[in-house]
Structure formats: structure tokens, C-alpha cells
Amino acid sequence: MSERSPGAPWLDEAAASLTAAHAAGRTPHAVLIQAPQGTGGGSLAIWAAQLVLCTARPAGPPPSSRGGPCGVCPGCRRAAEGGHPDLLIARPIEDSQQIRIEQIRELCAELALTSHQGGYRVAIIDPADTLNRFAANALLKTLEEPGLRTLLVLVASQPSRLPATLTSRCQRIRVRPPRRAESLAWLERERGPGDWDAVLDVIGEAPMAAAALDPEAVGRLRAETCQTLEQIRSGTADPVPTAERWSRSELALRLTCLENWLTECIRRGLAAPRQASELRANAHPAPADSVMNTQALFRALDGARGLKAALTAPINRSLALESLLRSLRE
Ligand SMILES: [Zn+2]
Known part of the structure; x- marks a missing residue:
């Protein structure tokens, strides 16, 4: 019987540890998949569900095979499609960015019922670091007294945001960050040719997140954002309409471009300190390739990161971005 791999080489090691535990009859009742954002923690969670829901092999630990899910039986297919009656999934509802207590109460109540098959x-909570405090508390009881043959899978990129009472009751499975070459090979295979290197430069080492993007569109966005930043710096573009426009579309990507642009400016500035002092002494308007005051750049970088972290908070994004862009003017 062939086995389904979890879908990307950097997930294999984590999958192998789950498979070994399952094959030995030591399947944990709760696992916490710790995976950097956009690297496939969610895919691994579905794979883990298939591991215990696969009907292609007899119940109980298989004696000789490696014991992974087959990927093709009705159990595996329904789990992958999200239509398995014994698989429950909790995700943040629409724009709320949080998993709420009502969702967890409902999930725990259903989990306590007898399995259909x-x-x-199996219950997947993804991303678990969006559980609010009340929801996390509601989950605790189920974690403390899990029913027989239940598997809770929590997926988190920042498990430190979860209460220790919760994480200490889960077996932690760490997904290693993918290497750039692995990510590129995977993206080419899944999505076909494209400048995926440039996409990963913008969004970081998050191939699963990159797969959802159009490399050409990201390339255009990056070029346009950097051009506008140069224009703002030299005083030929106005921060006010720019902030207004950016805050309405693709702000997260723009802020990442801004972060990268600032980091590059700082790097150039630190690499050429003599040139920097010469340029600061120049009374004329700064040329486009001039080096800004490094401290101001670091302040702007902090500002960009702060704004990105607060994207879901009820703040006036346009106003915050406007003051950040103004600070880039020399
Ligand atoms: Zn199967």
C-alpha cells in the first residue's frame, strides 16, 4: 500500500514522528504543531487527521509497514476535502481574527460524542494562537480529560501566545523552516514556473503562503512600492494620498516591502559610513541613492513592524502609515 506524504519535504520529519507513535500504538491525544507561518502547519494537521481516519488498513497498529495514511481511501479523501463527519475544524470566523469560546464549546461537545465511523x-484548531483567553480556558477541560480515541491537533506559529496550561498538555511537533531551494523546488512543482525567489524575498520563507500569490503581481507591487518610497524620500511623492491608497489595498504586503526597503537602506548606510557623513554635509536636496540618517531608518523600521503587528487592531491605519511615510522625508 502506498502512503501519502504530508505534501512538502520539510514536513516529512514531523510526519515521521507522528507515524512512528501511531504505529507503536502511542498516538497522543493532543498534539501542538509548531510551524512557522505559511510553511504548511495546516497541511500537516490534515495529514495527521488522515493518519487516524484512514480506513485502508485494519484498526490497530500495523505490524510492518511505516503506517502512514493511504491518501486515497474514503476516510483520507473526505478528511482532505473537509467533509469527514469525524473531523472537526475550528478557524477564526471571517474577519474576527479570533477563535471564540462558542466555537470551542461546540467543538468539545461534538468531540465527546461517539464517532460516526x-x-x-479528530479536532483541528488552526491557528490555535488565535484562541482568545476564554476559548483557551474552554478547551482545557477536554485536554485534561480527553475521550477515548480522540485526537486534538493545535497548529500555531507562535505557541508562546497560548497559556502554558494548554501547551503543556500537548505533545509538541516542530516543523523545521524550509530552506530556500526546497521552497523554490516545491513552488515550481505546485504552481509552475515564476519568479518565486522574488515572492519569497517579499513575504519571507513561507512557501505555502507564496503559493496563493501571483508572482508577477507581487513583483509589480514590490517595484511600485519601492519606487514610491524613493519618491517620498526625495520629496516628489505625497505621503498623504500614498498612505490612503496603501491602507486600502495589500497593506500587509506593502509593509513587508517597506520593511525590506528600510533594511536595505540601513545595510547600505552601515556599509558606507563615510559616504553617509559626506551626504549629510551636503546642503542640496538629497539624490535618490543617498543614505538617510540611520537612527531615523531604525525608528521607521520599528514603526513598520509595529504597524504590521497591529494590522488587526482597530487603529487608523492610514493615519499611522502617513506619519511613518512622512518620517522618510529628508
Ligand atoms: Zn486512507
């Missing part, structure tokens, strides 16, 4: 019941 006479096997495992």
Missing part, C-alpha cells in the same frame, strides 16, 4: 474523532 466507529474509529477516531
Whole structure:
């Protein structure tokens, strides 16, 4: 019987540890998949559900095979499609950015029922670091007294945001960050040719997130953002309409471009300190390739990161971005 891999080489090691535990009859009742954002923690969670819901092999630990899910039986297919009656998934509802207590109460109540198929019941909470405090508390009881043949899978990129009472009751499975070459090979295979290197330069080492983007569109956005930043710096573009426009579309990507642009300016500034002092002494308007005051750049970088972290908070994004862009003017 062939086995389904979790879909990307950097997930294999984590999958192998789950498979080994399952094959030895030591399947944990709760796992916490710790995966950097956009690297496939969610895919691994579905794979883990398939591991216990696969109906292609007899119940109980398989004696000789490696014991991964087959990927093709009705159990595996329904789990992958999200239509398995014994698989429950909690995600933040629409724009709320939080998993709420009502969702967790409902999930725990369903998890306590007998399985439809006479096997495992699985609940995936993804991303678990969006559980609010009340929801996390509501989950605790189920974690403390799990039913027989239940598997809870929590996926988190920042498990430190979860209460220790919760994380200490889960077996932690760490997904290693993918290497750039692995990510590029995977993206080429999944999505076809494109300048994926440039996409990863913009969004970081997050191939699963990159796969959802159009490399040409990201390239255009980056070029346009950097050009506008140069224009703002030299005083030929106005921060006010720019902030207004950016805050309405693709702000997260723009802020990442801004972060990268500032980092590059700082790097250039630190690499050429003599040139920097010469340029600061120049009374004329700064040329486009001039080096800004490094401290101001670091302040702007902090500002960009702060704004990105607060994207879901009820703040006036346009106003915050406007003051950030103004600070780039020399
Ligand atoms: Zn199967």
C-alpha cells in the first residue's frame, strides 16, 4: 500500500514522528504543531487527521509497514476535502481574527460524542494562537480529560501566545523552516514556473503562503512600492494620498516591502559610513541613492513592524502609515 506524504519535504520529519507513535500504538491525544507561518502547519494537521481516519488498513497498529495514511481511501479523501463527519475544524470566523469560546464549546461537545465511523474523532484548531483567553480556558477541560480515541491537533506559529496550561498538555511537533531551494523546488512543482525567489524575498520563507500569490503581481507591487518610497524620500511623492491608497489595498504586503526597503537602506548606510557623513554635509536636496540618517531608518523600521503587528487592531491605519511615510522625508 502506498502512503501519502504530508505534501512538502520539510514536513516529512514531523510526519515521521507522528507515524512512528501511531504505529507503536502511542498516538497522543493532543498534539501542538509548531510551524512557522505559511510553511504548511495546516497541511500537516490534515495529514495527521488522515493518519487516524484512514480506513485502508485494519484498526490497530500495523505490524510492518511505516503506517502512514493511504491518501486515497474514503476516510483520507473526505478528511482532505473537509467533509469527514469525524473531523472537526475550528478557524477564526471571517474577519474576527479570533477563535471564540462558542466555537470551542461546540467543538468539545461534538468531540465527546461517539464517532460516526466507529474509529477516531479528530479536532483541528488552526491557528490555535488565535484562541482568545476564554476559548483557551474552554478547551482545557477536554485536554485534561480527553475521550477515548480522540485526537486534538493545535497548529500555531507562535505557541508562546497560548497559556502554558494548554501547551503543556500537548505533545509538541516542530516543523523545521524550509530552506530556500526546497521552497523554490516545491513552488515550481505546485504552481509552475515564476519568479518565486522574488515572492519569497517579499513575504519571507513561507512557501505555502507564496503559493496563493501571483508572482508577477507581487513583483509589480514590490517595484511600485519601492519606487514610491524613493519618491517620498526625495520629496516628489505625497505621503498623504500614498498612505490612503496603501491602507486600502495589500497593506500587509506593502509593509513587508517597506520593511525590506528600510533594511536595505540601513545595510547600505552601515556599509558606507563615510559616504553617509559626506551626504549629510551636503546642503542640496538629497539624490535618490543617498543614505538617510540611520537612527531615523531604525525608528521607521520599528514603526513598520509595529504597524504590521497591529494590522488587526482597530487603529487608523492610514493615519499611522502617513506619519511613518512622512518620517522618510529628508
Ligand atoms: Zn486512507
